[in-house]
Amino acid sequence: MKVLTEYLKKIEELVYNKEVLLCGCAEFGNVDKDENKKQRNEDAFWFFRKLSAWAKVIYGVDSDLNSVQQMKSQNFPIFCVDVEKMNLEMKFDVIITKQVFNHLSNPGLFLNSIEKHLRKDGVLIIITPNALCLNLFLLNFFNKMHTSDFVNPHHVALYDSYTLRSMLEKNNYQVKEFYYSATSFIGKFGSFFKKSFADDLFIIAEIR
Secondary structure, three states: OEEEOOHHHHHHHHHOOOEEEEEOOOOOOOOOOOOOHHHHHHOOOHHHHHHHHHOOEEEEEEOOHHHHHHHHHOOOOEEEOOOOOOOOOOOEEEEEEEOOHHHOOOHHHHHHHHHHHEEEEEEEEEEEEEOOOHHHHHHHHOOOHHHOOOOOOOOOOOEOHHHHHHHHHOOOEEEEEEEEEOOOHHHHHHHHHOHHHOOEEEEEEEEO
16 A cells, blocks of 8 residues: 555546535644645635646535635635535535544445435545554553644544445445555654554545
8 A cells, every 4th residue: 555645646636627526625623734734824725725726626515604604705616514414416526525534423424425426437535534643653652642633522533444444345335546645744754664654544435
């Protein structure tokens, strides 16, 4: 399994000239320390803007009304919906969840919802924190979990490569490509010695 150190290049390749849906389109509170940290701090919607530059068509969904209103004020095509129950009556080539899967109270319901919106040959991209990453190991080892941004009341579950793959397979998906993503210094350092020490899981899945 390959380790991505610049995951945006892979995303650009996957979404270029495609019809895309971004689930969880606002970056408020996202603690992912990636190469776009400065840009993210200046613009909470940086990721949506990136996708807009590459995709043929893009829509976003988020359950945070304040974020949705701010994005709509900038003329972004956004819906305020619960991603576990959404019914947009639209289909997409690519659906992306970035740092969202670990917030879901019912991931099976979410995957069923996504299936209704994904074209037959479409793909679902999931980027989510890696439960086995070196960052979490060190925080736990030094009893610093309570001081970390990794621990917050909005996180419901963390996954490793096996549990996330199992979740997808139990819900009528198959993994097309799997990567680790290392964006922090510790993640990059750790993944040099052991790939599963990388910060995030990056999975591309399709409906069976």
